[in-house]
Amino acid sequence: MKIDNSFIVALPVAEAWTTLLDVPAVAPCMPGAELTAVEDERTYRGQVKVKLGPVAVAFQGRARLEEVDEAARTVRVKASGTETKGRGSAQADVTFRLQPDGTGTRVVIASDIALAGAVAQYGRAQGVIADVAQVIIDTFAENLRRQIAAREPAAPPVGRGAAPPMGAAPAPMALAEAPALSVFAVLLGLIKRWFGRLTGAAR
Amino acid sequence: MSTHAIKLSVNGKAYERAIEARITLADFLRHELGLTGTHVGCEHGVCGACTVLIDGQTVRACLTFAVQAQGSDITTVEGLSGPGGKLNVLQQAFQDHHGLQCGFCTPGMLMTLTELLRDNPDPSETQVRDALTGNLCRCTGYGGIVAAALAAARRLREA
Amino acid sequence: MKPAPFDYHAPRTLAEATGLLATLENAKVLAGGQSLVPMMNFRYVIADHLVDLAQVDGLRGISVANGAMRIGAMTRQRELELSAEIAQHCPLMRAALGHIGHRQTRNRGTIGGSLVHADPAAELPAVCAACDAVVEIASMRGAREVPFAEFAAGFMATAVEPDEVVTAIKLPLWPAGHGYGFQEFSRRRGDFALAGAAVLLDMGADAVVRRAAIALCGVATMPLRLREAEAQLVGRKLDAATIRSAAPAARALEPISDIHAGADYRRHLAEVLTQRALTDAAQRAGAAA
Secondary structure, X not given: OEEEEEEEEOOOHHHHHHHHHOHHHHHHHOOOEEEEEEEEOOEEEEEEEEEEOOEEEEEEEEEEEEEEEOOOOEEEEEEEEEEOOOOOEEEEEEEEEEEEEOOEEEEEEEEEEEEEOHHHHXXXXXXXXXXXXXXXXXXXXXXXXXXXXXXXXXXXXXXXXXXXXXXXXXXXXXXXXXXXXXXXXXXXXXHHHXXXXXXXXOO | OOEEEEEEEEOOEEEEEEEEOOOEHHHHHHHHOOOOOOOOOOOOOOOOOOEEEEOOEEEEHXXXXXXXXXXXXXXXXXXXXXXXXXXXXXXXXXXXXXXXXXXXXXHXXXXXXXXXXXXXXXXXXXXXXXXXXXXXXXXXOOHHHHHHHHHHHHHHHHO | OOOOOOEEEOOOOHHHHHHHHHHOOOEEEEOOOOOHHHHHHXXXXXXXXXXXOOOOOOOOOEEEXXXXXXXXXXXXXXXXXXXXXXXXXXXXXXXXXXXXXXXXXXXXXXXXXXXXXXXXXXXXXXXXXXXXXXXXXXXXXXXXXXXXXXXXXXXXXXXXXXXXXXXXXXXXXXXXXXXXXXXXXXXXXXXXXXXXXXXXXXXXXXXEEEEEXXXXXXXXXOOEEOHHHHHHHOOOEOOHHHHXXXXXXXXXXXXXXXXXXXXXXXXXXXXXHHHHXXXXXXXXXXXXX
């Protein structure tokens, strides 16, 4: 599943770059994510929990900064994890590109997510898995935007045991500690997206 | 995991056992009680091979935990035949009308039809086919099963 | 294909049940089990605790009072099928029940369980959406009522919190003689609906539509009310042309596309089934007038 996001922050590229590379601060932007160990300066271990309806899955694995190109302001992260109860696995290949945008920075994120095993095969969910991946990455991008823009330490990982419910139109997404305004913005974005789908674009 | 003590009756005989909560009624009947007539086909409630009667109603034994059957009267295919294994009217009709080939779906078919003929002694062919939508057969193409059901209904009405 | 181990609880009262849900981690409510247990057998759902509501007092039964029908959440679908009250006051539900699974699953499945499981293709949530049902929910923190439009929250998600139990569903009644229609398409009888339409119509003696409700199942991640189409029908005489005018609303959807049916096919089904259900409803309303 290929998912693209981009946003602009009113920060010079150099500062945005520094914030992006602070992995322990950036990781919690991923809904349901928790960093559990640092293996070396490029490799991190962690867990991502996702809940879709009654199905709650947790992926445990490794994320590695495969390519860090300071000159081109590009980072490529490859992550892979297995579901903790043997229900499959997930791989993510995410490239972040920072480009100057006036005095600010445009952050472009290109994600490629692949699921395998039982998690990918549940027939009743086939039609929504891509949407769920989209919403997760959209939320990650939005959280990252706020993080870079505010240049504040990230909110703590969402509830040590809890995973935010996915695929839900009005249901709140992650960031228990985030400012109320941002949560509303995330909600509004989600609601707009879902209504956009339901009413359909002109065909 | 802890075990639960359950008491139930199966085909008129009382049983008491201690079992894990996660054991399905199908596995309980087969492994605990040795009543292997109830078959396990899909374990998600679509094939009907595991159909039994709980307190006279058809249910999927693969979707029922044995603990849920505490205090119930279960009827399985083993409970259909008479003394000495004499086939009942429905079973005999299956034999007479080629209602089975491999026999895997047959216990479920018999339990479903037992409920149907009790509730509706004079079903039309459409009603028989409708009642059987929850029981899949890979061998017969259902013709023999439907014929057997209608023949059994006729015999039971004449009796 | 065997479920993971869990602790089983069989409370006898609502207080006991909600007390358990308030304290146990990773607990699931067991109602009829016809949707939950398959997922447990596949280990898609791994629960540490099951709270079985089968023996809780006061969660079953159907009563009619003050213009509404109240159905206990643990009322089995087979009981609904046989109910004279449902046949008289909510014939739409009676029409839908024949499409739900098979006799063997309806003997155990419950209305509460179906609403909380919230499969996008499920018939009872669509009926409740059309009827503007109100869902009664209880927990240790108290009782609350949620209109169905707020109850459905997304793909297999509802407004029910992990410590809550749905206790009853209240359906405001439509006038005697109202028209109803339920049309569903699935590959085989009893399969999950690829699309379904539930329609309620209140028509005056002059065949002018006073009120209409159209809800679709199987098309989106939750039941879909076609409110624009409903509004367009009100005040108009219901004939073939008016019924066809409701079709564009069904065509404008962005349906789910999956291994069972593509988006285009679901959209086509939604349009055709909406028209058929409207036609049935119009005939029934006209016949009763």
